[in-house]
Amino acid sequence: xxxxxxxxxxxxxxxxxxxxxxxxxxxxxxxxxxxxxxxxxxxxxxxxxxxxxxxxxxxxxxxxxxxxxxxxxxxxxxxxxxxxxxxxxxxxxxxxxxxxxxxxxxxxxxxxxxxxxxxxxxxxxxxxxxxxxxxxxxxxxxxxxxxxxxxxxxxxxxxxxxxxxxxxxxxxxxxxxxxxxxxxxxxxxxxxxxxxxxxxxxxxxxxxxxxxxxxxxxxxxxxxxxxxxxxxxxxxxxxxxxxxxxxxxxxxxxxxxxxxxxxxxxxxxxxxxxxxxxxxxxxxxxxxxxxxxxxxxxxxxxxxxxxxxxxxxxxxxxxxxxxxxxxxxxxxxxxxxxxxxxxxxxxxxxxxxxxxxxxxx
Amino acid sequence: xxxxxxxxxxxxxxxxxxxxxxxxxxxxxxxxxxxxxxxxxxxxxxxxxxxxxxxxxxxxxxxxxxxxxxxxxxxxxxxxxxxxxxxxxxxxxxxxxxxxxxxxxxxxxxxxxxxxxxxxxxxxxxxxxxxxxxxxxxxxxxxxxxxxxxxxxxxxxxxxxxxxxxxxxxxxxxxxxxxxxxxxxxxxxx
Numbered sequence: 001x002x003x004x005x006x007x008x009x010x011x012x013x014x015x016x017x018x019x020x021x022x023x024x025x026x027x028x029x030x031x032x033x034x035x036x037x038x039x040x041x042x043x044x045x046x047x048x049x050x051x052x053x054x055x056x057x058x059x060x061x062x063x064x065x066x067x068x069x070x071x072x073x074x075x076x077x078x079x080x081x082x083x084x085x086x087x088x089x090x091x092x093x094x095x096x097x098x099x100x101x102x103x104x105x106x107x108x109x110x111x112x113x114x115x116x117x118x119x120x121x122x123x124x125x126x127x128x129x130x131x132x133x134x135x136x137x138x139x140x141x142x143x144x145x146x147x148x149x150x151x152x153x154x155x156x157x158x159x160x161x162x163x164x165x166x167x168x169x170x171x172x173x174x175x176x177x178x179x180x181x182x183x184x185x186x187x188x189x190x191x192x193x194x195x196x197x198x199x200x201x202x203x204x205x206x207x208x209x210x211x212x213x214x215x216x217x218x219x220x221x222x223x224x225x226x227x228x229x230x231x232x233x234x235x236x237x238x239x240x241x242x243x244x245x246x247x248x249x250x251x252x253x254x255x256x257x258x259x260x261x262x263x264x265x266x267x268x269x270x271x272x273x274x275x276x277x278x279x280x281x282x283x284x285x286x287x288x289x290x291x292x293x294x295x296x297x298x299x300x301x302x303x304x305x306x307x308x309x310x311x312x313x314x315x316x317x318x319x320x321x322x323x324x325x326x327x328x329x330x331x332x333x334x335x336x337x338x339x340x341x342x343x344x345x346x347x348x349x350x351x352x353x354x355x356x357x358x359x360x361x
Numbered sequence: 362x363x364x365x366x367x368x369x370x371x372x373x374x375x376x377x378x379x380x381x382x383x384x385x386x387x388x389x390x391x392x393x394x395x396x397x398x399x400x401x402x403x404x405x406x407x408x409x410x411x412x413x414x415x416x417x418x419x420x421x422x423x424x425x426x427x428x429x430x431x432x433x434x435x436x437x438x439x440x441x442x443x444x445x446x447x448x449x450x451x452x453x454x455x456x457x458x459x460x461x462x463x464x465x466x467x468x469x470x471x472x473x474x475x476x477x478x479x480x481x482x483x484x485x486x487x488x489x490x491x492x493x494x495x496x497x498x499x500x501x502x503x504x505x506x507x508x509x510x511x512x513x514x515x516x517x518x519x520x521x522x523x524x525x526x527x528x529x530x531x532x533x534x535x536x537x538x539x540x541x542x543x544x545x546x547x548x549x550x551x
Contacts, residue, residue, distance in 0.1 A: 055453045056436045260539045279464055279483075288484065289511025291415040297482040298419060301465035305446035308462075317536040 039181050040091040041127075041173070042188075044103035045081055047095065048073040048121075049110035063115050065315040068261065071326065072114055075258065076121065078251045080107070083162040089170050094240050095247045097333050102192035104128050104184055107169075116265025117142055119158045123165050125172065128188035130212035133172040138164045142262065157262065187215045193229040196344070197351040200225045200359075225355060232347050239340050243333050253325045261318050268311055275303045362452075364474040366440075366492055367433040370501045370522035372426075378518040380421045387413055391513055409513040416507040416516040423488065424505050424520055438469070438476065440492070448478050448490060485510045499524050 050069035053062060077095045084093045091104075099106060105127050112120035118141055125133035140161035176184075187205065191213065194201035206214050219226045279300035286293035391405035391413070400406075405413075423445060430441040440448040450469030451458045459468040465482040475493040482488070491504040501522040508515035534544040 055458075056451070058453075058458070257539050264538075276463060289412050289415065289509060291418055293484065294415045294419050294486055294509070295422075297464070297484055297486050298423075298488075301462065301480070301482050302446050304462045304464055305449075305460075309447055309449075313536065314538060317538045320535050321537040321539065 039178055040089070041181060041184060042091040042104045043084060043093045044100045044106045045077040045093070045095050046099040046106070046108065047097060048076055049108070051111040051113075063113075065311075065318075067319045068315055069111060069114070071254065071258070071322065072111060073109075074247065075251055075254065076111070077107075077109060078247050079157070079159075080109070080162045080165060083159070083166045084169070087166050087170065089173065092237070092241075094237075094244050096240060097243060097337060102128065102188050102195065104188040105133075107165075112137055115269065116262040117269045119161050121161055121165075123168075125169060127184045128191060128213065129184055129215070130210075131184075134168055136168070138168075140164070142266070157259075183215055186218055187213055189226075189229070189233075190215060190218070192233055193226065196229060196232065196348050197225060197355055199352055200355045201229075224358070225351070228351060228354070232351075236340060236343070239336055243336050246329055246332050246336075250325065250329045254322055257318060257321050261314070264314055265311070268307055271307050272304065275300065275307070278303070362433065362435070362438070363471050364476065364494060365433060365498070366431045366438065366476065366494060366501065368431060368524050369527060370429040370431065371525045372428065373500070373521040373523045376521040378520070380417055380518060383516065383518050384413070384417050387417075387514060387516065405513075412509075412512045413514065413516060416509060416512050419486075419488070420505055420507045420516050420518055424503070424518060429501070429503075429522055440478075440490075448480075450476065450478060 050066070050073040052064055052066050052069050053059065058064070059066065081093045081095050084090050099108070105125065108124045108126065110122040112122050114120075118139070120137050120139045122135070122137045124135040127133065138161050140158050142157055190201055190204045194205060201219070204216055204218065206216055208214060279296075286296060388405050388410070391409050392403065395406060396403070423442075426442040426445065428443060432439045432441075436452055438450040442448070449460055449467060451460065452469075457469045459466050461467075465480060468479045468481075470477050470479075472491075475491055478490045478492075480488045480490075486509045487507070489504075489506045489508075491506075492501065494501050501524070502519060503522065504517060504519045506515050506517040532544045532546060534542055537543055
């Protein structure tokens with residue numbers, strides 16, 4: 001046994017790969033049949049863009065509480081995920097810390113407005129080929145039903161918004177035929193493969209000027225390199241699912257505090273409505289320049305500012321209460337992400353080496 | 362920021378204006394103006410008095426606080442006052458950003474080392490607060506002016522505050538959302 005052959009066997013053993021026989025050209029449909037569980041697309045939801053303005057002085061005008069927005073940006077994808085899973089129209093639906101360039105279908109979200117009573121959520125659905133399914137803002141008011149719930153877990157806040165997104169996504173899926181789904185899945189796999197082993201797989205894809213990715217051809221069903229890639233991808237999914245499980249724990253831990261925050265925010269909205277009525281109802285009754293008129297003008301402004309400042313205080317109280325959970329979660333996710341990144345580097349090196357040995361390049 | 366006002370400040374009652382004294386001075390000024398205008402009746406007019414007193418009452422009301430807690434960052438100065446809203450100045454890239462609601466607007470600016478906060482309320486009422494410190498930063502001067510186009514003249518009073526440090530208490534408290542204020546002995550974690 002030569003050193004070269006021994007090295008090859010070691011690599012193969014370490015990676016637990018199945019070494020297959022000579023490859024033959026396959027169609028996209030055949031490949032999908034061999035590499036995935038049918039036509040259900042897997043969905044990836046990276047944590048949302050919290051929509052925090054660059055200008056900190058705009059926070060108050062826009063009613064943005066940065067730290068709470070960042071928490072909402074982590075909670076909301078999880079709530080959307082639950083609705084998509086319940087719809088039973090999709091494959092695995094995963095919440096991830098970062099976007100996945102090789103995801104079959106990815107939902108990018110941005111919080112445009114969230115004040116406890118109203119939610120505007122911008123969602124952009126993009127498949128692996130770069131095709132944008134839709135890019136629109138979904139809006140809704142917190143349902144009264146959700147506020148009646150006394151349990152701390154699974155409160156379907158803004159459920160209507162997430163349902164609208166799920167309906168829109170399903171409708172977009174209905175417009176895509178099975179051949180297109182196969183292409184999306186094939187493209188996704190090739191994107192993942194070419195990232196791990198560019199030498200072996202970069203020739204299967206091309207990118208147009210519009211940024212869209214085109215699947216040129218596919219490797220054989222039993223291509224040994226492809227099988228290795230699939231083993232690695234499945235291993236990575238295990239880690240992704242561990243991160244996802246952390247998000248679930250996070251959601252359960254924060255649900256009660258977040259609900260209290262939302263209820264208080266709604267009270268402030270009611271209070272502000274009251275203050276507007278207060279200002280309008282009696283303002284014209286007093287003689288201009290009189291003490292009553294001046295006091296009224298001052299108090300209308302004062303009550304509004306006191307309410308806004310009380311919200312700031314509560315936002316700090318919210319942070320105080322949840323900071324330990326958030327820090328623990330972020331540390332764990334960073335740890336898992338670090339593991340995957342380190343694994344990627346090692347896998348990439350090993351795969352390139354194996355390809356070199358097998359192809360004699 | 363040209364000056365740092367952060368800290369706790371307690372009113373120095375040995376210095377500063379009394380509302381009654383300032384009001385008497387204002388009456389004198391108004392009377393002098395009337396005299397110069399050739400009015401026969403001595404003293405300020407009834408109308409001037411009735412329009413100046415509301416401003417004096419407002420200034421008396423909003424300067425009643427005996428303590429100020431000022432926090433200051435690169436982006437924000439917050440002057441917390443007992444029983445009133447906190448005066449707030451926000452800045453972005455060094456430029457002051459007004460705070461506005463349906464009932465008024467707050468704008469800040471600097472005149473040298475002096476911070477000027479202008480609050481415009483409905484119907485032409487305006488309150489201006491000016492803050493500056495002594496060189497050793499142990500004394501804070503606050504000049505408050507109320508003005509309105511209905512009043513014959515602005516009403517201004519000056520108060521002084523001395524810096525103080527809060528003595529640490531036996532209990533440490535934190536604010537939480539669902540459990541409200543939580544206190545204990547020693548450092549607290551939520």
